Amino acid sequence: xxxxxxxxxxxxxxxxxxxxxxxxxxxxxxxxxxxxxxxxxxxxxxxxxxxxxxxxxxxxxxxxxxxxxxxxxxxxxxxxxxxxxxxxxxxxxxxxxxxxxxxxxxxxxxxxxxxxxxxxxxxxxxxxxxxxxxxxxxxxxxxxxxxxxxxxxxxxxxxxxxxxxxxxxxxxxxxxxxxxxxxxxxxxxxxxxxxxxxxxxxxxxxxxxxxxxxxxxxxxxxxxxxxxxxxxxxxxxxxxxxxxxxxxxxxxxxxxxxxxxxxxxxxxxxxxxxxxxxxxxxxxxxxxxxxxxxxxxxxxxxxxxxxxxxxxxxxxxxxxxxxxxxxxxxxxxxxxxxxxxxxxxxxxxxx
Amino acid sequence: xxxxxxxxxxxxxxxxxxxxxxxxxxxxxxxxxxxxxxxxxxxxxxxxxxxxxxxxxxxxxxxxxxxxxxxxxxxxxxxxxxxxxxxxxxxxxxxxxxxxxxxxxxxxxxxxxxxxxxxxxxxxxxxxxxxxxxxxxxxxxxxxxxxxxxxxxxxxxxxxxxxxxxxxxxxxxxxxxxxxxxxxxxxxxxxxxxxxxxxxxxxxxxxxxxxxxxxxxxxxxxxxxxxxxxxxxxxxxxxxxxxxxxxxxxxxxxxxxxxxxxxxxxxxxxxxxxxxxxxxxxxxxxxxxxxxxxxxxxxxxxxxxxxxxxxxxxxxxxxxxxxxxxxxxxxxxxxxxxxxxxxxxxxxxxxxxxxxxxxxxxxxxxxxxxx
Numbered sequence: 124x125x126x127x128x129x130x131x132x133x134x135x136x137x138x139x140x141x142x143x144x145x146x147x148x149x150x151x152x153x154x155x156x157x158x159x160x161x162x163x164x165x166x167x168x169x170x171x172x173x174x175x176x177x178x179x180x181x182x183x184x185x186x187x188x189x190x191x192x193x194x195x196x197x198x199x200x201x202x203x204x205x206x207x208x209x210x211x212x213x214x215x216x217x218x219x220x221x222x223x224x225x226x227x228x229x230x231x232x233x234x235x236x237x238x239x240x241x242x243x244x245x246x247x248x249x250x251x252x253x254x255x256x257x258x259x260x261x262x263x264x265x266x267x268x269x270x271x272x273x274x275x276x277x278x279x280x281x282x283x284x285x286x287x288x289x290x291x292x293x294x295x296x297x298x299x300x301x302x303x304x305x306x307x308x309x310x311x312x313x314x315x316x317x318x319x320x321x322x323x324x325x326x327x328x329x330x331x332x333x334x335x336x337x338x339x340x341x342x343x344x345x346x347x348x349x350x351x352x353x354x355x356x357x358x359x360x361x362x363x364x365x366x367x368x369x370x371x372x373x374x375x376x377x378x379x380x381x382x383x384x385x386x387x388x389x390x391x392x393x394x395x396x397x398x399x400x401x402x403x404x405x406x407x408x409x410x411x412x413x414x415x416x417x418x419x420x421x422x423x424x425x426x427x428x429x430x431x432x433x434x435x436x437x438x439x440x441x442x443x444x445x446x447x448x449x450x451x452x453x454x455x456x457x458x459x460x461x462x463x464x465x466x467x468x469x470x471x472x473x474x
Numbered sequence: 475x476x477x478x479x480x481x482x483x484x485x486x487x488x489x490x491x492x493x494x495x496x497x498x499x500x501x502x503x504x505x506x507x508x509x510x511x512x513x514x515x516x517x518x519x520x521x522x523x524x525x526x527x528x529x530x531x532x533x534x535x536x537x538x539x540x541x542x543x544x545x546x547x548x549x550x551x552x553x554x555x556x557x558x559x560x561x562x563x564x565x566x567x568x569x570x571x572x573x574x575x576x577x578x579x580x581x582x583x584x585x586x587x588x589x590x591x592x593x594x595x596x597x598x599x600x601x602x603x604x605x606x607x608x609x610x611x612x613x614x615x616x617x618x619x620x621x622x623x624x625x626x627x628x629x630x631x632x633x634x635x636x637x638x639x640x641x642x643x644x645x646x647x648x649x650x651x652x653x654x655x656x657x658x659x660x661x662x663x664x665x666x667x668x669x670x671x672x673x674x675x676x677x678x679x680x681x682x683x684x685x686x687x688x689x690x691x692x693x694x695x696x697x698x699x700x701x702x703x704x705x706x707x708x709x710x711x712x713x714x715x716x717x718x719x720x721x722x723x724x725x726x727x728x729x730x731x732x733x734x735x736x737x738x739x740x741x742x743x744x745x746x747x748x749x750x751x752x753x754x755x756x757x758x759x760x761x762x763x764x765x766x767x768x769x770x771x772x773x774x775x776x777x778x779x780x781x782x783x784x785x786x787x788x789x790x791x792x793x794x795x796x797x798x799x800x801x802x803x804x805x806x807x808x809x810x811x812x813x814x815x816x817x818x819x820x821x822x823x824x825x826x827x828x829x830x831x832x833x834x835x836x837x838x839x840x841x842x843x844x845x
Contacts, residue, residue, distance in 0.1 A: 181563070215596025224595035231562060232595055236586050242552040243587070246559020246567075253515075253541055253565070276552030283547065463597035464632060 130426060130434075132174050132331055133395045138438045139166040139190040140388050142199055145442045146189065146206055150366045154450070155206045158235075159220050160187040164361035167387035168293050169194050171334025172261060172354075175342060181229045181251075181260040183244040186221035187293075188233035191263060197225045203445035209452035216455040217463050238271025240264060241290075245277045248286030248351075259287045259345045267298025267306060269315055278351070282319040285350035289341050290316070292353070293328065295360040300372045316353035328356030329385040332394055359385065396426045491642070491672040497529040499641035499673045500662070503648035504531060504568065506677045508538045511566060514652060516543045517557065518570030518606070527570055528608070528667045550576050554583035554605070558591065561601045566652060573619045574607035574661060588657040589632030600655040604648075609663045609700070609751065611799070612835030613843045616790035622751040622783070624699065625758045627659045628729040634658040634682055635728040637700040637751075641671040643726055646680025653679055661728075663701040663751065665837040683730030687739070691719035694745040694809050697736050699725050699758060702749035702781070708802030709809060712824045718813055728758050736762065737770045745812050746778040749805050754782040779808045795835035803828035 143161045150159045162169065165187075173182065173194040184191045192202050197213055205212025206220050214224045221235040231247060234240045244262035251258045268274060269292065281288045292313070298306045309315060316323035322344065326337040334356055341352035359381040363370030370378075494502070507514045516534060518527065522545055526532030535543040546553045550571070557567035571577045577584070584605065591601045609622045628635045636651055636658060638644040644666070651658040688703065689710050698706040703724040710720040721739050725732060740746050746766055748759040759780035767778065781800045789795045803825045810817055817825075832839045 183559075212596075214594065214598070217596040218594045222594040224598060226599055231559075232591075234587070236582060239555065239582060239587055242555025242583065243559040243562070245552070246556035246561070247563045248559070249556060250560045250563040250565050272549075273552045273555060276547070276549035277556070279547055280549065280552065280556060459596075460593075464593045 126426070128174070129395050132170050132335070133391050133426070134434055134438070135170045135174070135194045136166045136331060136388055136391045137435060138193060138199065138441065139170065141438050141442050142193060142202070142445070143189065145446060146203070147362070147366065149206070149446060155220065156208065157219055158186065159206070159366040160364065161362050161366070162187055162190040164381065164387065165293055165295055165328070165358045166190060167331040167334055167391065168291070168328045168356040168358050169263075170391075171331040172263075172291050172338045172356075175335050175338035176259070176261055179229065179256075179258045180342075181231050181244070181247045181258065183231050183240045183247065183260060183262045184223075184233045185237075185240065185263055185265060185268075186233055186235045187265070188223055188263070189220070192223045192225065192230055192233075195225065195228045195230045197223065197228060197230060199441055199445040200448040204449040204452050207449040207452070208454065209449055210455045210459060211448070211452040215459060215463060217460065238264070238268045238273040241268070241271075241273045241277035244288055244290075245281045245286055248281060248288040249284065251287050252284065257346050259289055259342055261289045261291060263291050263293060265298070266292060266294040266296060266303050266312055267301070269312055270306060274315075275318075278316060278319040278321060281351040282321050285348070287345045288351040289338070289345055290321070290351060290353045291338075292355040293358055294355055295358050297360060297364070297373070299364045300368065300370070311355075313353060313355035321351050321353045323353035323355065325355040325357060328358030329381075329387045329390055331387060331391045358387075392431065396428055396431050491674045493670055494641050494673045495667065496641045496644045496662070496669045496671075497667040499645040500530040500648055500667070501526075501532060501534070502673070502675075503645040504534055505537065507566075507568070507649060507652040508534060508542060510677055511652075513565045514542070515557075515560060515565050515567040516570070517546055517553065517567060518572070519546050519548060520572055521545055521570055527572060528664070530667065531570070550579035551583055554580035555587060557603050558583060558588050558601055561603045562591070562599055566602045568604045568606065568652060570606040572608055573610045574623050575618050575621050577605060577607050578623075584627070584633065584657070584659075585630050589630045592656065593632060601657050602655045603657045604651045604660055605657070606660045606662060609661060611664055611701070611751075611788075612795060612837070613841075614790050614792075614835070615788065617787035620788035622661075622663075622700070624661055624728045625752050625756060625761070628731075628758055628761070632657070633729065635661065636682055636726065637661045637663070637728055638726060639663075639666060639669075639700060639703045639724050641669060642673045643680055643686070643724070645673055646678050647682065647726065649677060650679035650682050654682060658682065661700065665701055668837060669704070680726075683727045683732055685723050685725045685727070685732035685735040687721065687735075688724045689720065689722035691721035691743065693718045693720060693743055694747060694813055695721045695723060695736060695739040695743045696747050696749065696805065696809065697723045697725055697739075697762060698749040699728065700751045702751055702800075702805075705800070705802040706749050706805055708828060709805035712802065712806045712828050713809055716810070716815070716821060716824055718809065718815065720809060725762075731758075731762060731765070733762070733765045733769065736766050737773070740766055740770050741773050744773060744775040746774065747805065747809050747812055748778065748780045749800070750780065750782040752782060753785050754780065755785050757782055776812050776814065779812050781805050781808055789835070792833040792835060795833060799834040801828065801830060801834065
């Protein structure tokens with residue numbers, strides 16, 4: 124992989140973590156109301172998938188979509204403003220955390236009903252297919268969504284009509300607080316796609332490069348006109364389901380294991396930042412593998428640690444500015460709300 | 475007071491009128507929309523079937539191809555979402571349910587998604603979607619195939635709800651619904667597919683949310699939805715023989731609701747009866763009466779009345795249907811009460827003449843089914 128591309132992925136993964144942690148703080152201070160579903164732990168999925176996509180591709184997301192929007196290029200300040208419910212937000216303050224939208228970047232929205240998005244993505248796929256364009260739709264969803272009827276209805280139609288849809292399961296093993304073995308008869312989510320003859324595979328969703336590779340291959344198939352593809356990214360949510368959920372139903376040891384051993388941010392840094400192996404590391408992997416290890420570090424971009432510090436500082440400033448922008452932005456008015464609907468009640472006298 | 479409801483302009487009327495059935499008028503409207511705009515899409519269970527959704531979609535697949543006129547798997551909720559996805563990426567889908575009851579499977583997509591979409595993304599984009607739903611009254615259709623659910627949809631801000639009666643309106647309102655940039659629930663009464671009337675040829679739009687006066691009168695306003703407009707016209711003819719001139723307003727749309735048209739009429743007549751094809755409780759008749767009462771209380775000289783379905787599921791048996799569906803006789807009887815007329819021998823005689831000889835669940839005596 125190109126060193127620049129790797130650096131961009133690292134930057135997005137760091138931004139994702141910093142943005143979400145800051146959003147949690149702003150929520151705790153009462154600056155963000157309602158729901159706030161955060162992404163820490165799952166960054167490698169959104170970043171890996173979306174970096175493999177083209178600007179002309181469409182993205183349909185869930186209620187845990189801040190990072191999807193950020194990686195898609197929606198500026199942090201307008202995402203933060205939307206979380207704050209301000210007029211300058213990417214949905215004019217009318218949607219909030221769960222309904223980010225950016226037409227220009229083909230970010231076709233976050234949705235708050237689990238499973239509602241499968242058909243929306245499939246329908247966009249229909250429109251692409253009708254126009255015979257080399258575009259694709261990426262449909263994100265969680266492991267909990269696959270038990271909805273819309274999952275099966277949509278996979279059937281996407282396969283039947285050979286639509287250009289990439290279904291991406293962010294399997295964080297919890298449907299809110301219900302562990303996957305307690306909500307799914309088949310816990311290997313990718314196997315569900317076999318019933319519709321949709322090629323499916325499972326990847327380590329904590330490894331941004333693995334996700335990126337798998338997505339690039341899947342999108343190649345989709346663009347070749349071979350119909351939908353299915354990717355299950357096994358990942359883990361470091362926080363509770365939302366800010367209203369401490370996530371205390373999970374064994375501590377499980378959380379620690381992921382945070383210490385499989386933090387996607389740490390993995391991405393390790394994959395990007397060039398740190399030459401110590402004598403102990405060389406001894407541990409054995410001399411036969413030294414060349415391989417060195418090779419991967421070279422291809423990993425030679426990103427010196429001091430550059431990482433500068434990147435982190437720039438991201439911190441960007442997030443700080445996003446919060447300031449959101450705080451200083453005006454709130455939407457009743458007239459804005461009416462303009463955003465202007466539909467069947469327009470002009471009626473309602474008393 | 476001048477009432478000019480019947481004279482709203484029609485856009486692009488191409489040529490003279492000719493007689494058609496409601497189904498033929500709808501078929502024409504669909505063909506014109508598909509022809510007029512290559513982004514229009516027609517999809518639903520049975521659309522390319524030889525019977526063509528009661529004839530309304532016949533021949534369209536042959537003319538416009540399988541990619542634009544297509545059948546669907548039985549997956550109403552996802553298909554509605556697919557139509558939403560197609561709509562937000564530049565297409566104009568028209569979805570068809572052979573029975574409105576099937577649309578209940580898609581309530582999440584219709585209410586949580588289609589109706590909210592434009593609003594929750596700050597009005598940045600719209601969902602130009604038409605969902606045709608057919609009310610399948612009678613012929614043993616029963617509780618799950620004959621409901622008239624306009625009030626469910628009309629309750630939701632963000633959904634427009636249309637109920638044409640006459641063939642010309644069926645065509646003009648369908649063209650307008652397809653041209654509209656927001657979701658429209660287009661409710662057709664099965665019995666109106668066979669109703670004949672003059673329909674202008676060529677493309678034209680009839681504005682959504684505008685009622686149409688179908689009969690002038692000074693004594694009572696009969697505001698009716700869907701098929702009940704025909705019953706109201708029948709009642710008005712009988713009332714005229716009893717010296718009461720009823721004004722009949724075909725509401726045509728449920729949401730937006732043309733309350734001003736009814737208020738203008740009530741300002742002349744002072745009395746109101748609303749007839750609806752749905753259930754009494756929490757229905758559109760109740761809503762219209764409430765609004766007219768709130769906004770025009772001082773114009774009313776009697777309490778308004780409503781004629782609608784009882785709060786019971788739709789019947790299957792012929793015999794029970796006779797007790798279930800209100801007719802012109804029910805409307806006329808209620809109208810007499812609103813007008814304070816004692817129901818004596820003469821009145822009873824006229825009301826009896828209104829009671830149909832045929833079972834209440836077939837559209838005409840020659841009807842042999844099936845639907």
